[in-house]
Amino acid sequence: MTDLSASSAVRLAELTTLRVGGPVHRFVEAASEDEIIATVAAADAAGEPVLVLGGGSNVLAADDGFPGVVVRDGRRGIAVESQDACGGAAIRVPAGQPWEDVVLRAVAEGWRGVEALAGIPGSTGATPVQNVGAYGQEVAEVISSVRTWDRGTGRIRTLARSELGFGYRSSLLKDSFSDDGTGRAWLPSPRFVVLEVSFQFVLADTSAPIAYPELATTLGVALGERAASAEVRDAVLELRRGKGMVLDARDHDTWSAGSFFTNPVMTAEQAQRLPQDAPRFPVGEQVKTSAAWLIARSGFGKGHGSPGPAALSTKHVLALTNRGGARASDLLALAREVREGVRTTFGVDLVPEPVLVSARL
Template sequence: MHVQELQDAPLAPLTTFRLGGPATRLITATTDDEVIAAVREADDSGTPLLLIGGGSNLVIGDKGFEGTALRIATRGIALEGTALELAAGEVWTDAVARTVEAGLAGIECLAGIPGSAGATPIQNVGAYGQEVSSTITEVVAYDRRTRETVVVPNADCAFSYRHSRFKAEPERFVVLRVRFALEDASGLSAPVRYAETARALGVGPGDRVPLAEARETVLELRSGKGMVLDAEDHDTWSAGSFFTNPILTDEEFAVFYARVAERLGEGVNPPAYPAGEGRTKTSAAWLIDKSGFTKGYGTGPARISTKHTLALTNRGAATTEDLLALAREVVAGVHAAFGITLVNEPVTVGVSL
């Protein structure tokens, strides 16, 4: 194997939080064959394996990782007609930009999301009214159980809100390539689905706008919330949204609604969005804010972003334990106020909330 290999390698620089201790060994793989060989070697020797793409969704413990960290740095963007294939290590924001330049709609509102293409199906990445599950046709992955490369069609990916089969079975699949079917709408975007985006664009929900305009508007909205990476801006030393939006049953929502009235007064309506039959999604950011954790909350080296209550940030000198202490404080505060337990979106390594 002609891969780069380092011993006792720092992992913090490979994450957007810039947190976490070293790995016993770090391998950087630039081809699918190198990825598979490194995974097989770890599996054959019983060595714990940590997969790292863009590092935008990882919280690594201060003690680091005892085992092999595999950085997937494969590259490749192939566009044929409206079909797009991305290597897992491809930078997602670059891929979105390429599709917009090519005049293809479907992922333009996912501009500015940090991380690699291979992570998008795992989380079913979504923002501003789009989710990758609506355009992914299939995922090429290495199956560690059968020790072979498999092609998983969309229908078998078990996509749901910020979830998938790949996330449900994290020890089984290693994403190698992701394939999408985009739309040629003569240079126009997909129908705008998100109210905030529609307002910013000055159009109604369901309207289409020029692709570049949609992408630039989303980038401006994300930047305003500290959700576009900038080494000089500590508000972006984060994993973006740290908590997922809670999805409640009708019964749970009724209890929650009563708690809101009790705490904030009659007539205060919490955010509520349909999430399937008998289920309602509410806003984690709203819950955090109304529980007293406002923008910039905290006095230590880990604080809530000054731009968005849903982002927990490293102000430059934080440890992972500092970050987790803040996260636990927020979880406990929201539960005490509204009876809802927030769930972290980033993957934790060697630690837990």
């Protein structure tokens, strides 16, 4: 375990893909599950704020820094519990394992179900929290259980898929940031700290049915058809690179937290108030629309904010980016401008996707 005090000048800007954020009081790089639990439990007992960090790809941290302990999971590995034609593949992955490596292994081994989730930055432990999804797939489709440290009870708790309450970019884990039934707020880390994620895959070299029109067009197949998993992965990476959504230190469009706002989900009545040409996708009894469409139609084009230090991506209006030298305050100001513009134009309140650390929007 590496434990560094504030004198080491570890800054959240060094630990996050937005590359903003001030110094942390204490930084711990944990090498085992026991070290993660011990660090979090000791901080909770002392009343010290805790930020459990993976790849830092979904965090916007304040310029003033973080007055508590930042715990980063340094564990790696993919454990295959079973693999056969009848039962498929069952694997266990520590929370700190980079997600992209899981996708690459899955495609190579013929584990179907995450091929369209290629290129998503961050750690495996973050994927169930927001039910990470892209191009018609969601990680909830292949998760079997999540092993967690329950800060509320001080015990390890394994949550089955049926208990995780998965929805669009949501889960019981995400809800436990501030609503765990006790009235206690656990921010900036949830009550349930992810330790390990278990997956169950079907064995196949072909993908799940293609459910996203843009991906189907790129692959040259009809919606609902399958393609070779490796081809799906490559097509997704091509699409994501075209939108600045694959990390590249040389490309400031990738100095971001990915999509900054979630796509709004509303009632059918609320959706009727949108313009006729607004995108509408059924989500159960509700309707989802496109945050990117709302932003663009509210007058915010690609690159809005340039030549300032913070601007919308030049490739995709849903990403807020650090053009070099940006501070958290610059990104927050841009986010407020966009949110207010959409509210004024359409009466829709956009919800930020990243975790705000010692910051408010």
